[in-house]
Amino acid sequence: MELTLWTYEGPPHVGAIRIAASMRDVHLVLHAPQGDTYADLLFTMIERDGRRPPVTWTTFQARDLGSSTAEMVIETLRGACERYQPQVLLVAESCTGELIQDQPGALAKGAGLSAPVIPIEMAAYTRKENWGASETFYQLVRGLLAGRVPKPGEEVAARSPERPPSVNLIGPTKLGFRCRDDVIEITRLLASMGVDVNVVAPLDASPRDLLRIPEADANVNLAPEVGDLTCDWLRRQFKQPTISTVPMGWGATQDFIAEVSDTLGLEIDPKSIGGSRLPWYSRSVDSTYLTGKRVFIFADGTHALAAARMARDEMGFEVVGLGTYSRERARDVRALADEYGLQALITDDYLAVERAVAELQPELVLGTQMERHIAKRLGIPCAVISTPAHVQDYPARYSPQMGFEGSNVIFDTWVHPLIMGLEEHLLTMFRDDFEFNDGAVPSHLGAEGGGSQQPESVVPMIAPEPSAVAWAVSAEKELRKIPFFVRGKARRNTEHFAMEQGLTVIDVETLYEAKAHFSR
Amino acid sequence: MSQVIARAETHSMPAVATERGERAVFCGLTSIIWLHRRIQDAFFLVVGSRTCAHLLQSAAGVMIFAEPRFATAILGERDLAGMADCHEELDRVVSELLARRPDIRRLFLVGSCPSEVIKLDLANAAARLQGLHENRLRISAFSGSGIETTFTQGEDQCLASMVPDLPAAPEADQRLMVVGTLADIVEEQFRRHFSLLGIDEVDFFPASRADDLPSVGPGTRILLAQPYLSDTVSALTKRGAKLIAAPYPLGVQGTLGWFQAAAAEWGSAPDAVREALAIPIARAHKSLAKVKESLQGRSIHFLPDSQLEIPLARFLRDECGMSLLEVATPYLDQSLMADELRQLGEGVSLIEGSDLDSALSRVRANRPDLTVCGMGIANPLEAEGLRTKWSIELIFTPIQGFDQAADLAGLFARPLVRERQLEVGSWS
Numbered sequence: 001m002e003l004t005l006w007t008y009e010g011p012p013h014v015g016a017i018r019i020a021a022s023m024r025d026v027h028l029v030l031h032a033p034q035g036d037t038y039a040d041l042l043f044t045m046i047e048r049d050g051r052r053p054p055v056t057w058t059t060f061q062a063r064d065l066g067s068s069t070a071e072m073v074i075e076t077l078r079g080a081c082e083r084y085q086p087q088v089l090l091v092a093e094s095c096t097g098e099l100i101q102d103q104p105g106a107l108a109k110g111a112g113l114s115a116p117v118i119p120i121e122m123a124a125y126t127r128k129e130n131w132g133a134s135e136t137f138y139q140l141v142r143g144l145l146a147g148r149v150p151k152p153g154e155e156v157a158a159r160s161p162e163r164p165p166s167v168n169l170i171g172p173t174k175l176g177f178r179c180r181d182d183v184i185e186i187t188r189l190l191a192s193m194g195v196d197v198n199v200v201a202p203l204d205a206s207p208r209d210l211l212r213i214p215e216a217d218a219n220v221n222l223a224p225e226v227g228d229l230t231c232d233w234l235r236r237q238f239k240q241p242t243i244s245t246v247p248m249g250w251g252a253t254q255d256f257i258a259e260v261s262d263t264l265g266l267e268i269d270p271k272s273i274g275g276s277r278l279p280w281y282s283r284s285v286d287s288t289y290l291t292g293k294r295v296f297i298f299a300d301g302t303h304a305l306a307a308a309r310m311a312r313d314e315m316g317f318e319v320v321g322l323g324t325y326s327r328e329r330a331r332d333v334r335a336l337a338d339e340y341g342l343q344a345l346i347t348d349d350y351l352a353v354e355r356a357v358a359e360l361q362p363e364l365v366l367g368t369q370m371e372r373h374i375a376k377r378l379g380i381p382c383a384v385i386s387t388p389a390h391v392q393d394y395p396a397r398y399s400p401q402m403g404f405e406g407s408n409v410i411f412d413t414w415v416h417p418l419i420m421g422l423e424e425h426l427l428t429m430f431r432d433d434f435e436f437n438d439g440a441v442p443s444h445l446g447a448e449g450g451g452s453q454q455p456e457s458v459v460p461m462i463a464p465e466p467s468a469v470a471w472a473v474s475a476e477k478e479l480r481k482i483p484f485f486v487r488g489k490a491r492r493n494t495e496h497f498a499m500e501q502g503l504t505v506i507d508v509e510t511l512y513e514a515k516a517h518f519s520r
Numbered sequence: 521m522s523q524v525i526a527r528a529e530t531h532s533m534p535a536v537a538t539e540r541g542e543r544a545v546f547c548g549l550t551s552i553i554w555l556h557r558r559i560q561d562a563f564f565l566v567v568g569s570r571t572c573a574h575l576l577q578s579a580a581g582v583m584i585f586a587e588p589r590f591a592t593a594i595l596g597e598r599d600l601a602g603m604a605d606c607h608e609e610l611d612r613v614v615s616e617l618l619a620r621r622p623d624i625r626r627l628f629l630v631g632s633c634p635s636e637v638i639k640l641d642l643a644n645a646a647a648r649l650q651g652l653h654e655n656r657l658r659i660s661a662f663s664g665s666g667i668e669t670t671f672t673q674g675e676d677q678c679l680a681s682m683v684p685d686l687p688a689a690p691e692a693d694q695r696l697m698v699v700g701t702l703a704d705i706v707e708e709q710f711r712r713h714f715s716l717l718g719i720d721e722v723d724f725f726p727a728s729r730a731d732d733l734p735s736v737g738p739g740t741r742i743l744l745a746q747p748y749l750s751d752t753v754s755a756l757t758k759r760g761a762k763l764i765a766a767p768y769p770l771g772v773q774g775t776l777g778w779f780q781a782a783a784a785e786w787g788s789a790p791d792a793v794r795e796a797l798a799i800p801i802a803r804a805h806k807s808l809a810k811v812k813e814s815l816q817g818r819s820i821h822f823l824p825d826s827q828l829e830i831p832l833a834r835f836l837r838d839e840c841g842m843s844l845l846e847v848a849t850p851y852l853d854q855s856l857m858a859d860e861l862r863q864l865g866e867g868v869s870l871i872e873g874s875d876l877d878s879a880l881s882r883v884r885a886n887r888p889d890l891t892v893c894g895m896g897i898a899n900p901l902e903a904e905g906l907r908t909k910w911s912i913e914l915i916f917t918p919i920q921g922f923d924q925a926a927d928l929a930g931l932f933a934r935p936l937v938r939e940r941q942l943e944v945g946s947w948s
Contacts, residue, residue, distance in 0.1 A: 001567075001593045001594065001595060001596065001599050001604065001606065001609035001610065001612075001613055002593070002594045002596060003591055003592075003593055003594075003613045003616055003617060004570075004573050004591060004592045004593075004594050005588055005591045005592075006573075006577055006588075007570060007573045007574055007577065009570075010570065010571070010574040010578075011569065011570040011571040011574060013571075014571075014574065033547065033633045033665075033666040033667045034543040034544075034545055034546075034547060034666045034667075034670065035545075035546055035547025035548075035549065035550075035575060035633065035665075035666025036547075036571055036575075036666065037543070037544045037545070037546075037896065038546055038550075038575045038578060038579045038896065039578075039896075040544065040894075040895075040896025040897070041578065041579065041894075041895040041896040042578055043896075044895070044896050044897070044898065044899040044900055045895050045896070045898075045899065046578075048899060049899065049900075050899055050900060050902070050903030051900055051903065052896070052897065052900045056542060057542055057543075057544075058542075059542050059543040060667065061667050061668070062636065062665075062667040062668045065637070065667070076542070079877075083877060094571055095569035095570070095571050095633070095634055096569075096571075096633035096634055096637055096666075096667070099600075099634060099637045099638060100637060124569060124570070124571070125569070125595065125596055125597045125600055126596070126597050128570065
């Protein structure tokens with residue numbers, strides 16, 4: 001039993017719904033009670049989908065238990081087949097369905113349905129949403145393609161020289177982070193290299209499209225949380241190589257171009273393939289203030305890894321914390337954290353993440369919606385880089401994270417929560433001016449509710465420790481001369497320092513001693 | 521049963537059709553969202569699965585609440601396989617929780633689908649934990665499971681679980697108990713209005729503090745603020761309380777009828793009530809008139825969801841001039857709804873239960889001006905060019921009473937006003 005306030009991932013059957021909802025002509029029957037139908041709103045409200053997820057629920061009740069739940073499954077399967085006429089019917093159960101052991105997969109196989117059935121085992125009590133998505137997609141691809149796997153010794157037909165090289169984009173889904181725009185961006189990027197996209201899946205694919213997967217020269221594993229298992233199977237069975245660089249960030253996009261070229265045997269100069277404004281924006285003088293900004297990163301594995309590289313190598317930040325809730329990606333994240341001299345935070349305990357942020361006091365948090373709330377409580381700027389996401393993370397505008405435009409978008413997204421170079425300079429100059437008082441929030445943060453606009457229900461989850469040291473009036477006065485946006489940090493550092501030194505009163509000297517101590 | 525004011529209108533009751541099939545409603549756990557805002561020192565610990573935790577954080581968009589007073593103890597494979605003793609595990613989780621939240625005065629252990637299916641006895645656990653934390657807080661259990669409760673019925677189970685803790689009232693005292701969660705602002709208004717009627721012996725249940733438990737006894741008169749509280753009413757009547765038959769305080773007529781029913785118990789005539797409340801009534805009529813223009817003559821279809829459908833339909837037809845194409849409710853308690861059903865009268869298509877696909881087919885065929893539905897269905901219907909009102913907003917917004925009547929109508933008017941105003945295309 002595990003105490004949970006917020007969860008980073010939903011249950012595995014929500015992952016199954018993500019696959020069904022991403023695709024066309026697939027229908028999912030879930031053996032689950034009525035309350036589980038809330039999952040519809042993830043798609044229709046959070047992602048504003050105009051289509052209900054293609055899911056029919058058995059919605060059994062207590063009175064059905066022990067007698068008629070198995071009949072309900074068969075009835076529901078028949079009804080769904082008749083009404084929706086899917087090319088493939090997926091069958092799974094939610095956590096409660098799993099407990100009553102009706103085995104809907106077996107029931108479906110024996111029900112003489114008009115559509116081919118692919119049952120998915122969900123393991124609701126050990127697994128989570130991304131696993132469920134990955135497993136469902138894998139079972140679907142395997143179920144459709146297993147009969148077409150080349151026999152041992154049989155050669156896969158070579159692509160005819162008239163046809164341009166092509167790849168599949170594997171992994172993007174509904175409720176992923178900016179998947180819709182990433183697919184567009186990467187398709188454009190590949191087109192500029194003369195590479196066709198054969199199939200994008202699961203997003204917008206039909207089962208018939210999945211049958212064409214083997215026709216491509218390689219698979220781009222665009223969302224490893226969902227695509228790993230499938231890409232691996234395709235590599236083993238169809239000898240399709242996997243392109244595993246996730247093109248997120250300027251450097252990663254260069255690497256991606258190189259990997260695609262290598263894999264497909266193309267002669268391409270990466271410099272000839274469009275470009276990004278990120279390198280120049282990062283080198284322009286206004287960005288010098290970004291140097292060494294302490295950032296904390298927590299996201300799904302893919303976005304955490306990409307963000308860490310961008311933060312250090314492309315923005316000039318100092319990464320002070322790196323972690324993920326994706327246990328499947330723990331090894332990769334640990335390896336990168338090692339390289340950065342950090343201890344990776346691998347957890348799905350929201351409170352552990354909050355403690356880490358509170359201890360590290362970073363100047364910028366790059367995280368999920370959960371970290372946005374942690375950061376808000378702690379008064380730290382934050383940008384959302386990964387799911388779990390909220391309605392605002394599905395913007396109307398084109399805002400990919402991948403490719404060159406993606407790196408532009410990310411540059412803006414990370415810089416906006418910070419006080420910009422020019423603004424920082426002006427704030428210092430005019431700090432006693434009435435418009436630049438302590439309550440004034442950077443102009444662009446008006447909506448983020450800094451300053452005095454804190455929501456009434458905001459209570460720190462971790463109570464601030466009562467300070468054991470007192471501030472002399474003179475020191476307090478001196479402290480107020482420090483610009484407000486670093487004052488909190490100065491106060492904490494000074495108190496920390498004073499306690500370490502065993503002081504009970506902080507005077508002006510202590511303040512400057514502490515400043516010297518922490519400036520290293 | 522107490523004397524019910526005889527109504528001038530004697531309409532026949534509408535016929536109720538029953539539908540069975542796929543349901544698209546929240547489970548009772550969703551009630552935690554508004555209950556924890558109401559009872560400000562209570563904590564709700566769901567004993568369930570990751571799905572329960574995910575529901576709570578998704579369904580209400582509760583990520584906006586910085587500090588939740590609810591959590592989920594997620595059952596793992598070890599618990600299900602019997603490798604861990606669920607009760608020991610629960611004790612550990614509760615101790616962990618209480619150590620972090622010393623301000624909590626009441627803890628609810630909330631049953632879920634998985635805990636019900638594995639027959640985890642949470643009432644027993646609550647009693648045991650109460651022994652461990654005797655002087656610290658009260659602990660009780662109720663079920664919010666989706667196999668037993670639908671959406672608002674979670675509140676019913678929660679309140680019913682508190683009834684045994686209510687102190688006994690002296691035999692002779694006649695006191696009014698308003699039952700059902702209301703917003704603080706509505707409670708204050710109602711107190712003022714009761715005071716105008718000379719009724720000062722009023723308790724609200726639940727109160728905003730867990731320790732403010734109203735006493736109950738033969739002198740207690742129950743006035744329901746919410747229509748979905750069947751089990752709470754029967755628990756209270758077992759302790760001697762009497763239910764006042766009344767409409768629900770939605771709209772001017774509903775609110776007036778509600779006050780009149782209560783006042784009759786204190787010996788006031790209906791006209792005296794109307795006179796005493798003349799000012800708020802006039803004010804409500806005035807503000808309602810403006811909103812009514814947008815609703816007059818428009819048609820509405822209720823998909824089954826909150827159990828508020830029947831009084832809402834009555835209000836929208838009788839006070840806002842809308843026509844009712846279909847009124848469906850997930851569960852109908854004929855006795856608690858008797859007054860409302862009489863007013864609704866014959867000729868209304870009334871459905872209890874749900875068969876989602878056929879209900880949606882009827883919506884598509886009838887193309888109502890407005891469809892009231894759950895959140896998961898709203899945008900898909902909008903994408904088909906139909907205007908909707910998602911019903912969970914009706915639970916979170918203060919809508920009861922005279923001064924909220926226009927706000928209530930406004931919730932339904934806004935999608936229609938918006939439709940007139942927008943000059944853009946649709947979903948593609």
